[in-house]
Structure formats: structure tokens, C-alpha cells
Amino acid sequence: MENSPALEKTSINVVQRKLGSTKKTRRYQTAVVYVILILFSLAFIIPFLWLVSGSLKSSSELFTNPGIPKVFHWQNYTQAFSEFPFFLYLKNTLFITSMNIIGSVISCTLIAYGFSRIEWKGRDAVFVLVLVTMLLPFQVTMIPLFMLFQKLGWIGTFLPLTVTPFFGNPFFIFLLRQFFISIPKELSEAAKLDGASEFRIYWNVILPLSKPVIMTVIIFAFLASWGDFIGPLVFLNDNSLYTLSLGIQQIMSVNDPRWPLLLAVGVSMTLPVLIIFFVLQKYFIQGIALSGIKE
CATH class of the missing domain: 1.10.3720.10 (MetI-like)
Structure with a gap:
């Protein structure tokens, strides 16, 4: 009977460790899921970003620079709405x-x-x-x-x-x-x-x-x-x-x-x-x- 408090503390510590390990496992699983979702989302985001980027480039830069425009041609939008x-x-x-x-x-x-x-x-x-x-x-x-x-x-x-x-x-x-x-x-x-x-x-x-x-x-x-x-x-x-x-x-x-x-x-x-x-x-x-x- 004298060791019962010690046993109770030990059992509580074991339970807490198990809960802590379970929370860590869930965090890792959640992180892996988010990483996978982000990677899949890039397949849909990149074409749209290329569309936006291309709309702000000049005609010569469009086929030579696949990245961010060197100069943002915002007038493409005004010209598109006026000429089209x-x-x-x-x-x-x-x-x-x-x-x-x-x-x-x-x-x-x-x-x-x-x-x-x-x-x-x-x-x-x-x-x-x-x-x-x-x-x-x-x-x-x-x-x-x-x-x-x-x-x-x-x-x-x-x-x-x-x-x-x-x-x-x-x-x-x-x-x-x-x-x-x-x-x-x-x-x-x-x-x-x-x-x-x-x-x-x-x-x-x-x-x-x-x-x-x-x-x-x-x-x-x-x-x-x-x-x-x-x-x-x-x-x-x-x-x-x-x-x-x-x-x-x-x-x-x-x-x-x-x-x-x-x-x-x-x-x-x-x-x-x-x-x-x-x-x-x-x-x-x-x-x-x-x-x-x-x-």
C-alpha cells in the first residue's frame, strides 16, 4: 500500500508519454499530408502562374524568358480591353x-x-x-x-x-x-x-x-x-x-x-x-x- 502513490505516478507518466508520442505521430502524419497536397497543387498552380507571368511580358520576352518578367507590361491589359x-x-x-x-x-x-x-x-x-x-x-x-x-x-x-x-x-x-x-x-x-x-x-x-x-x-x-x-x-x-x-x-x-x-x-x-x-x-x-x- 505504501508504494501505491509511486505506482500511480509511474502509470501517469507512461500514459503521458504514450499520449505525447501519439501527438507527435499525428503531427508527422499531418505534415506529410500537407507536403503531398502542396506538391500536387503545384501541378495546377504553375500553369496559372505562367499565364499571369506571360500576360505581363513583351512579345519577344514571352518565348525567351520562362520566369518572372524583367519589366512588367501592365499596358497589355489596357490594350487587350481596347483592341479586343x-x-x-x-x-x-x-x-x-x-x-x-x-x-x-x-x-x-x-x-x-x-x-x-x-x-x-x-x-x-x-x-x-x-x-x-x-x-x-x-x-x-x-x-x-x-x-x-x-x-x-x-x-x-x-x-x-x-x-x-x-x-x-x-x-x-x-x-x-x-x-x-x-x-x-x-x-x-x-x-x-x-x-x-x-x-x-x-x-x-x-x-x-x-x-x-x-x-x-x-x-x-x-x-x-x-x-x-x-x-x-x-x-x-x-x-x-x-x-x-x-x-x-x-x-x-x-x-x-x-x-x-x-x-x-x-x-x-x-x-x-x-x-x-x-x-x-x-x-x-x-x-x-x-x-x-x-x-
Whole structure:
């Protein structure tokens, strides 16, 4: 009994040493993970840094100096905006992108609600058919769509690029449906007992709880429309309706393109994507993580 205090102190010291060694091991593991992530991130950061660096160089220095510019040519940006119809193409791109986001959110949330919260005959079979359409690339449906829009008189207008999102996107429908399924059905049943209609349940119950996945859809729709090249190339034939991606390609097709100015426009196109992702990344991660937790 006299040695019990000494034994207690010894056991406490052993436990403390084990905890200390465990903390050190976790620190080492965390450090290794951060080092690996930093190395992988360099593969994505270096091209963007080269883009920014090239946009601040002269035409002669661009191909001779791969590093930091010796003299920063900030006038490349002012010349690019003055000599290149940047703001016209930016207005067109923003209009098409906004319509894509609005159309995707409205149509896909409604369709996903019908697939996830309403029971009807053949629902699962139709949903499988919707998923199958995800296997069809745009190049397969491009010619039939062109012929259809040509008969409607839509070629040379924004309509083929702004109306089609209101008919739904299979990937967005799948993403939203998986998230809606994870919302407890008891909430919908309680709302029905209070006399709420299906649309009111969709609008007042489901949508407010689905902000993360809706933000995810907004990000995906923005990225797909902002950098789209094939769609504007096929359906637009008027220079005043060109988007940024199509306008840049037209300038690159000339005999002697001014590369620093093109890189300056490229930086201007890339920055909004980075800003939107960093601002909404919390919702993006939540939307992706929670969309497949329940089947």
C-alpha cells in the first residue's frame, strides 16, 4: 500500500508519454499530408502562374524568358480591353451563363423533386432513362439539334444556348435527386397534414434545405457555360454575339496573334472562375458530400 502513490505516478507518466508520442505521430502524419497536397497543387498552380507571368511580358520576352518578367507590361491589359471587344463578348458570355444557371436551377430542381418525393408509376424506369442520356456526348446530338434549331429559325441567336437549360440536365437532376432523398420524408408529411401542396412543399421545405446542392449546381452550370466553345461555335454566326471563348479563338486564328494580349484576356477569363469557386467552395463540398448518402 505504501508504494501505491509511486505506482500511480509511474502509470501517469507512461500514459503521458504514450499520449505525447501519439501527438507527435499525428503531427508527422499531418505534415506529410500537407507536403503531398502542396506538391500536387503545384501541378495546377504553375500553369496559372505562367499565364499571369506571360500576360505581363513583351512579345519577344514571352518565348525567351520562362520566369518572372524583367519589366512588367501592365499596358497589355489596357490594350487587350481596347483592341479586343472584351466587354461585348463578356456581356454575351454573362447573359448566356446567367440564363444557363437560372434554367438549370429551375428545371432540374423541379424534375429532381418529382423523381425523389412523388410516387408515380414508372418513375424509376424513367429516371434510369434520364441517366442513360448522360452517356451521350454533345457531339452525338449536335447535328440533330442544329437541324432542329435551323427549322425553328434559332441559328444565329442566343436561343439554342439559353432555352435548352430550361429542359433539364441529367447530371444536375441526378445530383439533386440524391440530395432530396436524404431529406427526411417526415417533413413533407407534416407539411401535407398542414394542407400544403406539392409545389409549396418543394418551395418552402425542400429548397431551403438544399442550399449546398443548389450552389453546387450553380458552380457546375457556370463552369460549363463560361468556358463553352463548341456550343457558340455551332449555333452563333454573328460576330456581335460571340462569347469570350469563341472570340479568343477567332483572334488566335489570325496569322500573327499578339500572345501577351491573348494571355491577358485568358487571365481575365480565369479569375471569375477562381473567385466563384473559393467563395462557394463550402457549399460545393457539402453538396457533393451529401448527395450520395442515401439511396
